[in-house]
Amino acid sequence: MYNRSFNFQGVDAQCNAHNAGNGFRRHCGRNFSDIMNKRFGKFMNHGQIPVNIQETEDSFILHLFAAGRNKELFSITFKEDNLTISYPSDATVNEQQLIYSEYKPGGFERIFRVSDRVLADQISATYTEGVLEVTLPKNPETNQPGQNIVID
Secondary structure, X not given: OXXXXXXXXXXXXXXXXXXXXXXXXXXXXXXXXXXXXXXXXXXXXXXXXXXXXXXXXXXXXXEEEOOOOOHHHOEXXXXXXXXXXXXXXXXXXXXXHOOOOOOOOOOEEEEEEOOOOEOHHHOEEEEEOOEEEEXXXXXXXXXXXXXXXXXX
């Protein structure tokens, strides 16, 4: 049988599988998510999807960490040197059924300014294991290697 004990702000609470919701609400109140957001909100992304950008010899690769999403709903557009990656808001989660929530698979939009260093017509994307990977091939004509400047 599942039985978990924890301590939050000095309140001991027992969460048993058969009665987890009532015990949790009784000990922690219905606004547990609000308490957690007030306490730890400054450490959270506030809806901003985290991204890592990698540069290889022939491309830039964006890794957006967007778990729990449907790959058919992502929208990736390139217009006027802006790469826009978005996902629509998801209203399918009924928050009244949740007794505790740390994850909301809501919508987002990220815009990246891209110069002429990228071949826009060759941008590609894959979505695997919760990571959206967008590959932006470098334009060989505008990507010149840096040069070292000698100091006199």
